[in-house]
Amino acid sequence: MKAFKNVRAYIDGKVRTADIAFDGKIAGIDGGTDGAEAVRLPDGAIVTAGFIDTHVHGAGGADAMDGTTAALDVISKTLAREGTTAFLATTMTAPREQILSALRAVAEYGDEGNGAQVLGVHLEGPFISEKYKGAQRADCIRKPSAELLAEFNRAAGGRIKTVTFAPEQDGADGLIKYCVDNGIVASIGHTAATGDQARRAADAGARGVTHTFNAQSPFSHRDVGAAGVALGDDRLVCELIADCIHVSAEAMRVLARCKPTGKIVLITDAIRAKGLADGESELGGQAVFVKDGQARLKDGTLAGSVLKMNVAVRNMAEKVGMTFEQAVDCATINPARKLGLQDERGSIAVGKRADFAVLDKDYNVLATFVNGKQVYRNY
Structure with missing residues (x-):
């Protein structure tokens, strides 16, 4: 048994001083620490639940589409350096066999890595709109297909957790039904959908919006588009790339004002170049x-x-004006709830996994713990 003793921690909606006993799970808060090995943290450190990135392609020179367990291990270890304790390995629009290879690698890699845990797969493409394909390959786009999605899910060992799709395409209704029946989040994205088409997708069971505002039909006063439905329909959980590049700080503030804070999920959408020096990299060939x-x-x-x-x-705290607690929620309990994992992760509570991010006052990561094991230290 280990313990943080007399630390500042984000527990039950506020930052307070606490003792936290843990092994693989959190065994006690303000109790149960007798005889536990003390884990010493720097003065001023704040312990939060570990971050969950539900949309990340790669990091550290590796990409989920490399289709190897070695690549997933590099991503796992690299993400731990930013406080991320769990993630969805995210694919992209590519030839069918390449997607299958990436999915088989996730199935083979399993749950626990040497850093952040691989929770499963975010299948981003090939069921997208050519008009809003972004940086994805047009020649590999496919119409939404429940049958092809089922094939992909079998290859992944049943570990597909989120699917990005364009709801205006033929076959979308069947894909949404497959997602609903199999506990997968159907996420509207890379789409030219009208407001009515996006709203009908939500009526059918879609519950996510992929990187809100990016690669989707924009809001206008005559047709609110996918972006407008994202803002106005609280059934939909909105991903946000909060880098002030993909989305301006002002647009981020609009999203925060329109959506309940529990319906915003921070993602990085990062590629293999994350963690490397500036220069030339690669994405989908x-x-x-x-x-x-x-x-x-x-x-x-x-x-x-x-x-x-x-x-x-x-950025959510300093550029948008959220409280520390609200900003952290967008990277912890909100994605956990989106995936239906709130009972096991996403906040510091007895019985939940001992997944922690340790931050300084400037949000720099001092340490990361996954399943009670320290996988990154920077102090």
Whole structure:
């Protein structure tokens, strides 16, 4: 048994002083620490639940589409450096066999890695709109298909947790039904949907919006588009790339004013270039150029990000004006609830996994604990 003793921690909606006993799970709060090994933290450190990134393609030079367990291990260890304790390995639009290879690697890798835990897969594509494909390959786009999704899910060992799709495409209703029947979050994204089409998707059971405002039909006063439905329909949980590049700080504030704070989930949408020096990288077989925190294709199209989750949390506090607690929720309990995992992770409570991010006052990550094990230290 280990314990944080007399630390500042975010528990039950507020930051307070506490003792936390843990092994693989949290065994006691303000009790049960007798005889436990004390884990010493720097003065001023704040312990929160570990961050959960439900949309990340890669990091540290590796990408989920590499289709190897070695690549997933690199991503796992790299993400731990930013306080992330769990993530969805995110695919992209590619040839069928390449997607299957990536999914089989996730099934083989399993639950626990050497850093952040792989919770499963976010299948981003191939069921998207060519008009709003972003940095994804047009030649590999497919119509939504429950049958193909079922094949993908079998390859992943039943571990697909989120599917991004364009609801205006033929076959979308069947795909949504498969998602609902199999506990998968159907997420509206890379879409040219009208407001009515997006709203009908929510009526049918869609519950997510992929990287809100990016790669989707915009809001207007005559047709609110996918973005307008995202803002106005509280059944939908909105992903947000809070890097002030994909979405301006002002637009981030609009989202925060329109949505209940529990319906905003921070993501990084990061690519293999995250954690590396500026220069040329790759995404889906396309050259990507990273400079000054921006990742773009040769034509200037944004191609994922190099955002770190702790920086996203800081931006929500400093640029949007959320409280520390609200900003942290967007990276912890909100994604846990979205995936139906709130009873086991996403907050510090007895019986939940001992997944912790330890931050300083400037949101820098001092340490990360996964399943009670310290997997990153920077103090």
